[in-house]
Amino acid sequence: MKRWRVKDESEGKLTSSELIVMAAKQIATHSGTFHADEALAVFMLQQLNEYKDALIVRTRDEAAIAAANIVVDVGGIYDFLRARFDHHQRGFNETFDANHSTKLSSAGLIYKHFGLRVIAAVLAWDLDHPRLNQVHAKVYDDFVEGFDGVDNGISQYPADLRPKYRDGTSISSRVAKLNPWWNQESNDAVLFNSFLKAVALTGEEFTERVKYTALAWIPAREIVETGLTSRKSVHPSGKIIAFDQFCPWKEHLHILESEHSIPEAEVPLYIIYPDETKKWRIQAVPQSPESFVSRKALPEAWRGIRDSALSELSEIPGCIFVHASGFIGGNLTRDGALAMAIKSLE
Known part of the structure; x- marks a missing residue:
């Protein structure tokens, strides 16, 4: 003591x-x-x-x-x-x-x-x-x-x-x-x-x-790395990543791109993932984890349009919305979100 x-x-x-x-x-x-x-x-x-x-x-x-x-x-x-x-x-x-x-x-x-x-x-x-x-x-x-x-x-x-x-x-x-x-x-x-x-x-x-x-x-990080390395099974361009569940991905993706030496021509542009309501989101990859500027925003013509009007305009069933800035959108299904990502590549 x-x-x-x-x-x-x-x-x-x-x-x-x-x-x-x-x-x-x-x-x-x-x-x-x-x-x-x-x-x-x-x-x-x-x-x-x-x-x-x-x-x-x-x-x-x-x-x-x-x-x-x-x-x-x-x-x-x-x-x-x-x-x-x-x-x-x-x-x-x-x-x-x-x-x-x-x-x-x-x-x-x-x-x-x-x-x-x-x-x-x-x-x-x-x-x-x-x-x-x-x-x-x-x-x-x-x-x-x-x-x-x-x-x-x-x-x-x-x-x-x-x-x-x-x-x-x-x-x-x-x-x-x-x-x-x-x-x-x-x-x-x-x-x-x-x-x-x-x-x-x-x-x-x-x-x-x-x-x-x-x-x-x-x-x-492990989820993002799996998505990054398997992305060409989602789309042959390698520009779309699909996650089966949501997780924080922005910081990980930019770090992993550098670690895996991803060529500039193959850096991912869009992420698709399910949200908490089991609907699907498509999100444009930002230029940096903190940036509000996307590498390639969703098409300008879709921005601010919702529901059936957006499905008719995009010719993709199940559309829910595209944000006015084009950084994120939604669809009822995985196939619909993937279709939005593929068409956005064009």
């Missing part, structure tokens, strides 16, 4: 309140205003067996920092062997890997060194699980890199207007709002309790992102 007392930084002495906790180890981070990166770093460490019962110490006292078993976001040292993970010191330029240029925060540092084990713990996977490395890389790109970019003050949109990193949850600003207002009471105890809320918030969203990536994103 260890006895931990909250330190009053402003007076430089211990308060009378004491917390008695069971803790074999200590995780140290800085006191005062907290941020999203160290909150997530602490949560990730808590998923590991060696730190799951560790005491969180928020301090800037050098002796307390030196006594901790692992230190994040304070101390001015990055040294994996010494379990020191600060990123504020002069000359620090560590990135996740050679393919990334975003400087790491404490969250990125912990994820870089412990992320595989953290993900395995969250998913109850073995470390040799065949999908583990893929989930690790994807979660960094979609979630953790945003913590690094925001905490290091890196512009998300540089000169070319392509986002340097993703920040789909704006979680750093929500963590910041958990700090006391400027005109509210603020002391070590208040900040510590608020910091625990930040750890829980970042941890909940991290866990959700890991599970989504492993259990939804990767299975969708």
